Amino acid sequence: MKLTILGSSGAAPAEGGACSGYLMEEGRVRLLLDCGTGVLSNLQRVMAPSKVTDIVVSHMHFDHFLDLVPFGYWRTYGPKQTLGEPPRLYLPPGGRRALAGIVAQVGVAQDFFERAFTVAEYSHLDVLSLGDLKLTFALVPHYVPSYAVAVSQGGVTKLVFSSDGGPSEALQRLAAGAALFLCEAALDTPEQSAQPGHMTAAQAAEIARAASVRQLVLTHFWPWQDRRRAAAKATAVFGERVVVAEEGASYLL
Numbered sequence: 346m347k348l349t350i351l352g353s354s355g356a357a358p359a360e361g362g363a364c365s366g367y368l369m370e371e372g373r374v375r376l377l378l379d380c381g382t383g384v385l386s387n388l389q390r391v392m393a394p395s396k397v398t399d400i401v402v403s404h405m406h407f408d409h410f411l412d413l414v415p416f417g418y419w420r421t422y423g424p425k426q427t428l429g430e431p432p433r434l435y436l437p438p439g440g441r442r443a444l445a446g447i448v449a450q451v452g453v454a455q456d457f458f459e460r461a462f463t464v465a466e467y468s469h470l471d472v473l474s475l476g477d478l479k480l481t482f483a484l485v486p487h488y489v490p491s492y493a494v495a496v497s498q499g500g501v502t503k504l505v506f507s508s509d510g511g512p513s514e515a516l517q518r519l520a521a522g523a524a525l526f527l528c529e530a531a532l533d534t535p536e537q538s539a540q541p542g543h544m545t546a547a548q549a550a551e552i553a554r555a556a557s558v559r560q561l562v563l564t565h566f567w568p569w570q571d572r573r574r575a576a577a578k579a580t581a582v583f584g585e586r587v588v589v590a591e592e593g594a595s596y597l598l
């Protein structure tokens with residue numbers, strides 16, 4: 346399985362970068378995990394958007410789904426002979442209604458997304474089978490319902506993506522033994538609330554260590570965050586070298 350980072354920013358893209366977006370390729374499956382601002386542009390550096398077979402959105406924050414709009418235009422107006430089958434779009438619970446609300450407010454056809462994609466909603470209890478890959482989910486603490494995703498193959502957990510969320514046992518359980526743990530590190534200092542909705546690089550590393558993952562990759566940085574400092578802090582906690590996600594980087598899992 347090949348993972349390519351298409352977007353590693355949170356909230357707003359860094360210069361030349363994009364918000365949340367990760368491409369996984371395994372056999373005939375080309376799965377786009379999140380489709381945040383700028384992801385469609387970076388996707389085209391790797392493959393034509395028409396080659397994407399499945400899209401999973403972790404939660405309904407703009408930085409994780411906003412490029413579904415240009416992706417929808419691509420599928421609506423792109424050359425018909427190259428479009429192929431519409432990708433399956435898996436949204437979190439309530440995602441369909443959220444997208445319908447957006448198009449209703451801007452005068453776009455009500456069925457814009459439904460025509461561009463084969464739309465479904467997943468539940469965090471679901472197991473999605475995409476070719477050889479199995480996807481499972483965990484609800485993590487955030488400001489809206491947010492779902493971490495585990496991608497496994499042949500019973501081996503290859504990738505766990507944290508989505509956005511504060512530290513949680515649910516995430517640690519999902520990440521157990523993962524080959525690669527792609528974890529958000531949106532904060533420089535821990536959020537002082539009873540239920541934080543994001544985490545620091547050190548908190549991400551604590552979960553990674555407790556879950557005995559093989560590799561930790563930090564992501565979801567504000568454009569002005571010091572990524573090298575975050576990596577150094579996480580490395581000190583995790584005990585092995587931690588890297589930060591960079592657009593265009595790929596990993597064979």
Ligand SMILES: [Zn+2]
Nearest residue numbers: 355356408509
């Ligand atoms: Zn985010």
Ligand SMILES: [Zn+2]
Nearest residue numbers: 404406487509
């Ligand atoms: Zn979020």
